[in-house]
Amino acid sequence: MATIAPPKDPESDPRVKAVFDDIRTTRGSDFINNVWRYLAFDPSLLAATWAEVKAVMATPTALEPKVKEMIYAAVSIANSCDYCTHSHLAAARAKGMSAEEQADFFRVVASAGKTNHLLNAIRVPVDPVFVMDKE
Amino acid sequence: MATIAPPKDPESDPRVKAVFDDIRTTRGSDFINNVWRYLAFDPSLLAATWAEVKAVMATPTALEPKVKEMIYAAVSIANSCDYCTHSHLAAARAKGMSAEEQADFFRVVASAGKTNHLLNAIRVPVDPVFVMDKE
Amino acid sequence: MATIAPPKDPESDPRVKAVFDDIRTTRGSDFINNVWRYLAFDPSLLAATWAEVKAVMATPTALEPKVKEMIYAAVSIANSCDYCTHSHLAAARAKGMSAEEQADFFRVVASAGKTNHLLNAIRVPVDPVFVMDKE
Amino acid sequence: MATIAPPKDPESDPRVKAVFDDIRTTRGSDFINNVWRYLAFDPSLLAATWAEVKAVMATPTALEPKVKEMIYAAVSIANSCDYCTHSHLAAARAKGMSAEEQADFFRVVASAGKTNHLLNAIRVPVDPVFVMDKE
Amino acid sequence: MATIAPPKDPESDPRVKAVFDDIRTTRGSDFINNVWRYLAFDPSLLAATWAEVKAVMATPTALEPKVKEMIYAAVSIANSCDYCTHSHLAAARAKGMSAEEQADFFRVVASAGKTNHLLNAIRVPVDPVFVMDKE
Amino acid sequence: MATIAPPKDPESDPRVKAVFDDIRTTRGSDFINNVWRYLAFDPSLLAATWAEVKAVMATPTALEPKVKEMIYAAVSIANSCDYCTHSHLAAARAKGMSAEEQADFFRVVASAGKTNHLLNAIRVPVDPVFVMDKE
Numbered sequence: 171m172a173t174i175a176p177p178k179d180p181e182s183d184p185r186v187k188a189v190f191d192d193i194r195t196t197r198g199s200d201f202i203n204n205v206w207r208y209l210a211f212d213p214s215l216l217a218a219t220w221a222e223v224k225a226v227m228a229t230p231t232a233l234e235p236k237v238k239e240m241i242y243a244a245v246s247i248a249n250s251c252d253y254c255t256h257s258h259l260a261a262a263r264a265k266g267m268s269a270e271e272q273a274d275f276f277r278v279v280a281s282a283g284k285t286n287h288l289l290n291a292i293r294v295p296v297d298p299v300f301v302m303d304k305e
Numbered sequence: 306m307a308t309i310a311p312p313k314d315p316e317s318d319p320r321v322k323a324v325f326d327d328i329r330t331t332r333g334s335d336f337i338n339n340v341w342r343y344l345a346f347d348p349s350l351l352a353a354t355w356a357e358v359k360a361v362m363a364t365p366t367a368l369e370p371k372v373k374e375m376i377y378a379a380v381s382i383a384n385s386c387d388y389c390t391h392s393h394l395a396a397a398r399a400k401g402m403s404a405e406e407q408a409d410f411f412r413v414v415a416s417a418g419k420t421n422h423l424l425n426a427i428r429v430p431v432d433p434v435f436v437m438d439k440e
Numbered sequence: 441m442a443t444i445a446p447p448k449d450p451e452s453d454p455r456v457k458a459v460f461d462d463i464r465t466t467r468g469s470d471f472i473n474n475v476w477r478y479l480a481f482d483p484s485l486l487a488a489t490w491a492e493v494k495a496v497m498a499t500p501t502a503l504e505p506k507v508k509e510m511i512y513a514a515v516s517i518a519n520s521c522d523y524c525t526h527s528h529l530a531a532a533r534a535k536g537m538s539a540e541e542q543a544d545f546f547r548v549v550a551s552a553g554k555t556n557h558l559l560n561a562i563r564v565p566v567d568p569v570f571v572m573d574k575e
Numbered sequence: 576m577a578t579i580a581p582p583k584d585p586e587s588d589p590r591v592k593a594v595f596d597d598i599r600t601t602r603g604s605d606f607i608n609n610v611w612r613y614l615a616f617d618p619s620l621l622a623a624t625w626a627e628v629k630a631v632m633a634t635p636t637a638l639e640p641k642v643k644e645m646i647y648a649a650v651s652i653a654n655s656c657d658y659c660t661h662s663h664l665a666a667a668r669a670k671g672m673s674a675e676e677q678a679d680f681f682r683v684v685a686s687a688g689k690t691n692h693l694l695n696a697i698r699v700p701v702d703p704v705f706v707m708d709k710e
Numbered sequence: 711m712a713t714i715a716p717p718k719d720p721e722s723d724p725r726v727k728a729v730f731d732d733i734r735t736t737r738g739s740d741f742i743n744n745v746w747r748y749l750a751f752d753p754s755l756l757a758a759t760w761a762e763v764k765a766v767m768a769t770p771t772a773l774e775p776k777v778k779e780m781i782y783a784a785v786s787i788a789n790s791c792d793y794c795t796h797s798h799l800a801a802a803r804a805k806g807m808s809a810e811e812q813a814d815f816f817r818v819v820a821s822a823g824k825t826n827h828l829l830n831a832i833r834v835p836v837d838p839v840f841v842m843d844k845e
Numbered sequence: 846m847a848t849i850a851p852p853k854d855p856e857s858d859p860r861v862k863a864v865f866d867d868i869r870t871t872r873g874s875d876f877i878n879n880v881w882r883y884l885a886f887d888p889s890l891l892a893a894t895w896a897e898v899k900a901v902m903a904t905p906t907a908l909e910p911k912v913k914e915m916i917y918a919a920v921s922i923a924n925s926c927d928y929c930t931h932s933h934l935a936a937a938r939a940k941g942m943s944a945e946e947q948a949d950f951f952r953v954v955a956s957a958g959k960t961n962h963l964l965n966a967i968r969v970p971v972d973p974v975f976v977m978d979k980e
Contacts, residue, residue: 171792171971172428172978173799174812201434205420208429208978212813219423219820226416232405237372238413241379245417245827247561248383250655250790252576253424254417255563256435259578270367272579273617276561278373280624281361282380282389283557285340287650288354288550289388291517293307293525294343295708296846299336300391303835303847303883306522306701307708308529309542343708347543354550380557382831385520385925387846390833394848407849408887411831415894418827422920423820426787428795430978431576438565438577438613441836441927442698442843443934444947471704475690478699478843482948489693489955496686502675507642508683511649515687515962518653520925523694524687526705540637548643551631552650552659555610558624559658563577564613566711569606570661573712573748573970652966655790657711660968664713677714678752681966685759688962692785693955696922698930700843712968741974745960748969759963766956772945777912778953784916785957788923793964794957796975810907818913821901822920822929825880828894829928833847834883839876840931 172208180210189213189220196228203257227261236265240275247279307343315345324348324355331363338392362396371400375410382414442478450480459483459490466498473527497531506535510545517549577613585615594618594625601633608662632666641670645680652684712748720750729753729760736768743797767801776805780815787819847883855885864888864895871903878932902936911940915950922954 181187189210190202209216227238239262246254263272298304316322324345325337344351362373374397381389398407433439451457459480460472479486497508509532516524533542568574586592594615595607614621632643644667651659668677703709721727729750730742749756767778779802786794803812838844856862864885865877884891902913914937921929938947973979 175977203432231409233409241413242417244376244379245383248380249421251421253429256431260435274366274368278376280554280558282377284550284554286384286386287553294339294388296391297338300395302850310707415824415828419820419824422823437580445842473702501679503679511683512687514646514649515653518650519691521691523699526701530705544636544638548646552647556654556656564658566661567608570665572715685959685963689955689959692958743972771949773949781919781953782957784919785923788920789961791961793969796971800975814906814908818916822917826924826926834928836931837878840935
């Protein structure tokens with residue numbers, strides 16, 4: 171049910187093969203999930219998207235990988251992105267999110283959805299103490 | 306610029322005072338931020354909202370407090386909730402989010418916003434391996 | 441802080457004057473709120489927008505006017521539309537929404553925001569009994 | 576296509592059985608729809624979610640039940656929540672929403688979606704008369 | 711999986727037949743896509759929706775048809791509207807959007823999604839030079 | 846009213862100066878708008894964001910610059926991003942969008958918002974002819 175057709179034999183294009191090989195090496199797994207198979211319709215878009223996801227999500231930075239996946243999934247849920255919600259919750263589990271942490275995650279996301287709507291309804295003014303660029 | 310008027314002297318209502326006192330005790334601070342001052346227009350809504358936020362965000366659970374605040378902020382950003390974004394980023398900082406972690410958080414939220422739109426455009430089908438309720 | 445400049449003397453254009461006169465007659469009030477003053481930058485867009493709002497919101501139909509304003513405000517809150525939230529909550533009050541009903545409205549909107557996020561996270565399949573176009 | 580697996584025999588857990596029994600009693604029906612069957616994966620989340628939905632939606636308050644379901648559905652549509660849209664429109668029909676009222680509802684939701692986008696594009700300033708917390 | 715049942719023989723209603731005939735004439739094609747078949751459940755909603763889509767999208771105006779379809783699709787993606795994303799990308803292709811333009815479109819939509827989230831997180835103040843209604 | 850404080854003298858950091866210089870050269874203007882002044886709080890985030898915006902929006906590709914700005918603005922409106930809506934409508938005007946085209950743009954965005962909500966309410970199934978990845 172997609173708006174583009176993925177290429178039948180994506181790795182016949184060496185630019186695609188290079189990206190798929192890097193995905194396999196980075197993850198230590200032969201599995202290539204659908205987002206990359208579909209993005210292969212445009213090798214430069216594929217390469218740029220993977221380069222960003224690798225830099226942000228698969229490179230050691232201040233936040234631990236599991237936490238980054240949960241933040242990613244939280245945004246995806248609020249944007250009603252079906253694929254992203256599934257893939258980043260799966261990634262969070264693969265990176266160590268426990269069942270208790272996932273249930274906690276659902277509670278936080280649900281409460282945020284609730285108060286976001288309540289405050290967008292009441293439109294409470296921001297406390298000056300929260301503002302970081304005041305003169 | 307709100308859609309309701311907050312009460313002038315909210316703590317003259319004992320139900321409001323009880324909530325404000327519990328907020329102060331829970332946080333170890335005298336400061337009551339605007340969301341609670343405005344919600345005081347309806348003491349039962351105030352009490353129910355605080356009870357939920359306290360249970361989800363201020364009670365020890367599997368996820369650490371700082372991480373819960375970042376997840377909460379991520380949802381709030383995607384929903385364009387001005388107050389919630391400010392208050393939960395401030396809470397994350399108060400609970401230990403470093404400057405490096407905040408920059409990391411912005412990168413993850415931005416990349417999620419990007420791929421959410423890319424995948425909502427392409428509408429890539431979910432890989433069966435991600436689905437948890439298959440027969 | 442708008443992206444267009446409203447005309448200084450909108451009613452010097454007879455097409456604008458005709459719409460403003462109809463707004464005044466329909467509402468029984470001389471007050472013209474900002475949305476119409478700004479839309480006057482394009483008289484045909486102004487006329488088409490007012491014609492639709494009048495037909496949907498100011499013409500007797502199955503739902504009572506107060507309920508229609510609350511439904512309109514609910515959508516506006518979820519879309520984080522500042523102007524629309526303010527104007528349609530004001531309209532709901534003008535059409536009889538009591539303080540108790542407004543508090544009720546906030547509770548329903550908040551709970552909807554909560555479960556929307558919870559179910560967009562869990563992605564529960566729709567029960568067949570809810571589907572109206574099944575073969 | 577969910578992100579969690581619902582328990583096979585949910586009512587073997589007495590906490591789940593207590594919630595399901597209360598749902599049946601409250602609704603006067605044996606039918607338990609999927610949201611509750613899936614939420615049974617975490618009995619405390621199930622109990623808390625049902626307690627809130629029961630208090631807000633199934634307890635007599637100022638707004639009539641049918642109107643509350645329409646407000647709930649309006650938020651769900653704007654948030655693109657598939658399950659919530661189906662279940663709350665079904666609930667509105669079960670609580671008396673006529674075919675004429677449903678068509679009216681669609682008209683209001685569509686017009687709100689239209690003007691929300693128009694005003695988020697033009698970014699019209701809020702009329703001071705609509706603001707309730709001005710000094 | 712819809713919330714209404716489309717009529718079995720929609721063109722037996724002369725109001726529906728008139729709209730379908732106009733759709734066929736306007737497009738020079740016998741194909742009637744699902745949105746119109748479903749909206750036929752309410753002939754006046756069908757007629758009003760088609761009249762607006764025809765006036766905005768199928769009538770020559772300042773912007774070329776292909777560009778209007780891309781703008782329409784961009785909004786639909788951000789709103790996670792499955793049907794609208796598919797139908798307006800198909801319409802853009804039918805009106806001349808090339809494969810290169812579609813890939814470009816995806817890049818722009820993805821970058822907009824990214825910076826929208828980054829700026830909704832940082833909440834950068836609007837430069838006065840961008841504001842059109844300043845005094 | 847931002848969640849970070851922009852650096853007072855951003856160009857004292859040579860990484861920031863290099864980006865600002867490239868912005869000035871690319872645009873042929875000395876003006877640096879707020880988004881870049883604020884992003885200077887993290888020079889690597891600034892450099893990566895500018896590199897992407899430059900590649901997607903300021904490099905000749907299949908779509909003309911004016912059209913890309915309108916697509917960008919359309920997404921920004923749907924996401925209720927205040928800064929992005931202002932800055933990309935200003936950019937579209939700077940790149941040749943006429944007043945007639947801007948009015949057209951508003952009409953298309955408004956109609957898309959309307960039918961997005963109508964179809965997210967009715968949940969019409971996608972016509973198979975629109976789907977590009979069917980077997």
